[in-house]
Amino acid sequence: MTGPILALDQGTTSTRSLVFDGDYRLIGTGQQEFAQHFPNSGYVEHEADDLIRTSIDTMRQALTDAGVEASALGGIGITNQRETTVVWDRETGKALHRAIVWQDRRTAETCATLRAEGVEAEVTAKTGLLLDPYFSATKASWILDHVDGAREKAAAGKLAFGTVDSWVIWHLTGGTVHATDATNASRTNLFDIHRQDWDDDLLRLFRVPRSMMPDVLDSAAEFGTTLPEILGVPVPIRGVAGDQQAAVMGQACFTPGSMKSTYGTGCFALLNTGETACASQNRLLTTVAYRLNGVPTYALEGSIFVAGAAVQWLRDGLGLIERSDQVGDLARQRDPNQAVYLVPAFTGLGAPHWDAEARGALYGLTRATGPAELAWAALESVAFQTGDLLDAMHGDWPESEGAETVLRVDGGMTASDLVLQQIADILDAPVDRPQVLETTALGAAWLAGRQAGIWPGRDGFAKSWRLDHRFEPTMDAETRKRRKAGWRDAVRRTLTAG
Numbered sequence: 001m002t003g004p005i006l007a008l009d010q011g012t013t014s015t016r017s018l019v020f021d022g023d024y025r026l027i028g029t030g031q032q033e034f035a036q037h038f039p040n041s042g043y044v045e046h047e048a049d050d051l052i053r054t055s056i057d058t059m060r061q062a063l064t065d066a067g068v069e070a071s072a073l074g075g076i077g078i079t080n081q082r083e084t085t086v087v088w089d090r091e092t093g094k095a096l097h098r099a100i101v102w103q104d105r106r107t108a109e110t111c112a113t114l115r116a117e118g119v120e121a122e123v124t125a126k127t128g129l130l131l132d133p134y135f136s137a138t139k140a141s142w143i144l145d146h147v148d149g150a151r152e153k154a155a156a157g158k159l160a161f162g163t164v165d166s167w168v169i170w171h172l173t174g175g176t177v178h179a180t181d182a183t184n185a186s187r188t189n190l191f192d193i194h195r196q197d198w199d200d201d202l203l204r205l206f207r208v209p210r211s212m213m214p215d216v217l218d219s220a221a222e223f224g225t226t227l228p229e230i231l232g233v234p235v236p237i238r239g240v241a242g243d244q245q246a247a248v249m250g251q252a253c254f255t256p257g258s259m260k261s262t263y264g265t266g267c268f269a270l271l272n273t274g275e276t277a278c279a280s281q282n283r284l285l286t287t288v289a290y291r292l293n294g295v296p297t298y299a300l301e302g303s304i305f306v307a308g309a310a311v312q313w314l315r316d317g318l319g320l321i322e323r324s325d326q327v328g329d330l331a332r333q334r335d336p337n338q339a340v341y342l343v344p345a346f347t348g349l350g351a352p353h354w355d356a357e358a359r360g361a362l363y364g365l366t367r368a369t370g371p372a373e374l375a376w377a378a379l380e381s382v383a384f385q386t387g388d389l390l391d392a393m394h395g396d397w398p399e400s401e402g403a404e405t406v407l408r409v410d411g412g413m414t415a416s417d418l419v420l421q422q423i424a425d426i427l428d429a430p431v432d433r434p435q436v437l438e439t440t441a442l443g444a445a446w447l448a449g450r451q452a453g454i455w456p457g458r459d460g461f462a463k464s465w466r467l468d469h470r471f472e473p474t475m476d477a478e479t480r481k482r483r484k485a486g487w488r489d490a491v492r493r494t495l496t497a498g
């Protein structure tokens, strides 16, 4: 059997569906953007129904584009923006409130209060996460507190909680399946990543009733079948993973020590640490990379909020370029003797600093500084931030000591050779760009294909990974040392804690 696999990638700004054939080749796509809602400062919401509508529409588009009948499919793999939270009524299937998106900061105060109560260490020990509005728990609790009658309904078992995967699965299966996978569960602050179960103490702490929680399955598992009217015939959903974890699989980072970094709007680097969870001393996250046959594999994760968003700022905020792909040419014209640094803390700084109040800053400006130096500094900030994450990872995971670091990269920014060269130079390590850049969707497809018995296991699939280009470091040690010291100084001056 070699049936094609349909991957649904429900992301932050658009929903995409991709069809892969039995040789992992992309044969059809569908994509739709949807509205972002910013009802208050720091609030980011999605209309929950938009996520369902665009999922169904793009799956149909992708099948048409590929010329594939739904009846030929081996299965569907779902991957999704993580942490984003929906609460819905089990009877009507209607969301009580718009989805609260991962970027939303409305529960910052709740998190600060909980931190002041001294509970962060317990939360981190169980979940591998921090007390930050980024994660789902305080978002779900906020909905229960702010929608009339929600707490009573929740107490009566009438409501369901879900990250976007659960919400989509519920609707694709006609409300018959309320499930998630271990990677998505590990982003909620409610899941004990060691016991692989929802934790009653955490559910109490965040005031989310257990009756609302989905079943947690392996990443490759049977998640039910789609209603026949959606694609013409029922199709089994056989794989689910959060988008950054799906990219780990799509990049075939299956061995401990392997690492991928995705450069889109933000940047998410994940280091596979094997079957033992590695607790971070450097404020990285410990998360489930995937769970297969009941066995979780863990990763250390560093999340940076601004990567490609710095290029968007040069384009839309400063008007220095018209299109993102012009940034490399502009940056190459810079005067290499100028030491300009951009700390792009537009929405605070993520890992390893987690300084929500910090704001962006430029250092080293002179009368000679112009657009080219700013463009260079914006791109180099992505390399410096990646370097900070890797330093933190090496500190946390002693096994990496002495081992060769190779970073596999993907995401929109990796179209730029200059960006990848800068990363290799600052890391002093090779950076590998694969031929297939659709790694997130490919990872979801692999889960479904493996579950269907059509695609091979980890080793077989890893052999299909193909290099497009390896970027080797060319910067001399002295320059690297000086540039990194300049960056560290710039960050130190930007952090609110001093």
Ligand SMILES: Nc1ncnc2c1ncn2[C@@H]1O[C@H](COP(=O)(O)OP(=O)(O)O)[C@@H](O)[C@H]1O
Pocket: 011, 013, 263, 264, 265, 266, 307, 308, 309, 310, 311, 312, 324, 325, 326, 327, 328, 411, 412, 413, 414, 415, 416, 419
């Ligand atoms: N050639 C390029 N050089 C530098 N940055 C780029 C280039 N092409 C796209 N980008 C940046 O990559 C980002 C888009 O990447 P993508 O993976 O589509 O992001 P997301 O999934 O977060 O929406 C944008 O921020 C854009 O500015």
Ligand SMILES: O=P(O)(O)OC[C@H](O)CO
Pocket: 010, 011, 012, 013, 080, 081, 082, 083, 102, 242, 243, 244, 264, 265
């Ligand atoms: O939808 P993306 O690609 O912006 O990814 C969002 C991450 O999953 C948030 O943790």
